[in-house]
Amino acid sequence: MHISPRTILSSTVFPSIYTIPPSLLSSIPTPTGSTPPISPSIAQKHTLDKAKYTHKDTQKLDAKTEEYQNGDRSTDNGIDLYALPEGCIANALSFTSPRDACRLSLVGSTFRSAAQSDDVWERFLPADYRDNLSRSDEGINLLRSASLSKKQLFLHLCDHPVLIDGGTKSFSLEKCSGKKCYMLAARDLTIVWSDTPKYWKWTSLSMSRFTEVAELLSVFWLEIRGKINTSMLSLDTTYAAYLVFRLTSSYGLDSQPGEAEVGISGEEGKKQVVHLDPEGAQRLRQLRVPRSQRDQYGYQRAARRRLQQNMPADGVVQYAKQRGDGWMEIELGEIFIKGDENVDMEMNLMEVKGGHPKSGLVVEGIEVRPKEGTDQIVNT
Known part of the structure; x- marks a missing residue:
């Protein structure tokens, strides 16, 4: 449940004995406001630009807070904001989000101290x-670490995925919401012909979080499937599945788009067209072949025709994007996790229509994470 700063300081969150009077509540901004949530007496003396609010401003803000606390703090039928117990503020912050708690820590020293509380970050x-962490030695060590606060543990899980289930999956958190993210290693996927050395090679790369990745040598039939139980995911959230890969001297991946699908096991999912090699596809579209070399470029001309024929009616095509870790990813589809279900979410990628060999695809895995901008807000 996401709560605005105005609501945090209202009687809907704090106990009734801490009701904030209307005169003070009116000075607390809505999420789109620009006035910091401080006393009117301070706001009259100091105009603070919320857009410039940074950690460097905290000392200045604390000085203003002290000035206010040393002055007349009486309010009409209410209580001073800074007189609220730290535990009460911490309890209110725990009903917000990690992002909101970090922002509200800039209000003053009391809020900053409350926002560091283990009780807040445990929530x-x-x-x-x-x-989840008990499913690996690394995770067990994190749980046993006495020097690690709950906030430090949270941030560690956001920036450093933990390998679980014998290194076949990784577990991490989405930083803004704290929702769960997983990546299924290539070894945890079903890749057709991956057990045949003639077609696929299992190798290791220092840039991968997993011990092994799958490298495509040459196949006509490209099919990759994965699944994860929805009980492992955060509830009431839209999740998307992404194939994480890279290309090395690729061949045949630019001439025929693939088909991706994500859905619930036993049900038909939504299909979409995907291009693993968008740069190669763009080169084919722009290809101009001299008359004297048309026989030599017959394959490229045929490939360009296939691209045009396989363009979906709605014109929506997914293209690969560069990730911050050096890999590429392409969205396979999305699904909304309704509630406490216990079914399998399945995702797959296929390219079997081109009838030509393909090579140069290196698969790290399939990542399942909350889709940006589509997380559902649920009131509890």
Whole structure:
């Protein structure tokens, strides 16, 4: 549940004995406002630009807070904001989000101290985070670390995925919401012909989080499938699946788009067209072949025709994008996790219509994470 700063300081979150009077509540901005949530007496003396609010401003803000606390703090039928117990503020912050808690820590020293509380960050961690971490030695060491605060643990899981289930999956958190993210290693996927050395090679790369990745040598039939139980995911959230890969001297991946599908096991999912090699596809579209060399470029001309024929009616095509870790990714589809279900989410990628050999695809895995901008806000 996401709560605005105005709501945090209202009686809907704090106990009734801490009701904030209307005169003070009116000075607290809505999410789109620009006035910091401080006393009117301070706001009259100091105009603070919220857009310039940074950690460097905290000392200045604390000085203004002290000035206010040393002055007349009486309010009409209410209580001073800074007189609220730190535990009460921490309890309110725990009903917000990690992003909101970090922002509200800039209000003053009391809020900053409350925002560091283990009780706050314990609420931001998934309810089953201990179970997930106990599925690996690295995770167990994190749980046993006495020097690691809950906030530090949260941030560590956001920036450093933990390998679980014998290194076949990784577990991490989405930083803004704290929702769960997983990546299925290539070894945890079903890749047709991957057990035949003539077609696929299992190798290791230092840039991969997993010990092995799958490198495509040459196949006509490209098919990659994965699945994850929805009980492992955060509830009431739209998740998207992404194939994480890279290309090395690729061949045949630019001439025929693939078909991706994500859905619930036993049900037909939504299909979409995907291009693993968008740069190669663009080169084919722009190809101009001299008359004297048309026989030599017959394959490219045929490939260009296939691209045009396989363009979906709605014109929507997914293209690969560069990731910050050196890999590429392409969205296979999305699905909304409704509630406490126990079914399999399946995702697959196929290219079997081109009838030509393909090579140069290196698969790290399939990542399942909350889709940006589509997380659902649920009131509890």
